[in-house]
Amino acid sequence: MRHNRNKGCVLVKKFDKAETFRVKCEVHGWMGAYIGVFEHPFFAVTGEDGSFTIKGLPAGEYTLEAWHEKYGTQTLKVKVGGSERRRRSSPTLRSRSRSGRERG
Numbered sequence: 001m002r003h004n005r006n007k008g009c010v011l012v013k014k015f016d017k018a019e020t021f022r023v024k025c026e027v028h029g030w031m032g033a034y035i036g037v038f039e040h041p042f043f044a045v046t047g048e049d050g051s052f053t054i055k056g057l058p059a060g061e062y063t064l065e066a067w068h069e070k071y072g073t074q075t076l077k078v079k080v081g082g083s084e085r086r087r088r089s090s091p092t093l094r095s096r097s098r099s100g101r102e103r104g
Contacts, residue, residue: 020067034069 015037025031036043044052057080064076 018037018039020034020036022032022034042054042057044054046052059080061077061079064078065073066076067073
């Protein structure tokens with residue numbers, strides 16, 4: 001992980017295990033970020049329209065996991081073919097009540 005505190009200053013941190021955690025700004029309470037450390041290079045951050053691309057993913061069956069700060073984690077089984085590019089509509093993240101039932 002690299003962080004530019006000041007121009008020309010770089011902080012490098014090596015992580016020993018996969019994990020996800022939150023960091024917060026000590027000065028601005030509304031500033032924060034989530035950092036995901038993975039054991040593989042296959043991840044994406046969505047664009048403003050919700051689209052994303054994961055390049056170099058080998059063909060096979062996978063479980064796609066979407067995470068949202070408010071709506072939590074949801075998964076979807078996907079099958080990836082060879083080098084063809086596919087476009088499919090994204091699953092909609094919905095909040096869940098405490099009983100586990102979906103809310104709109």
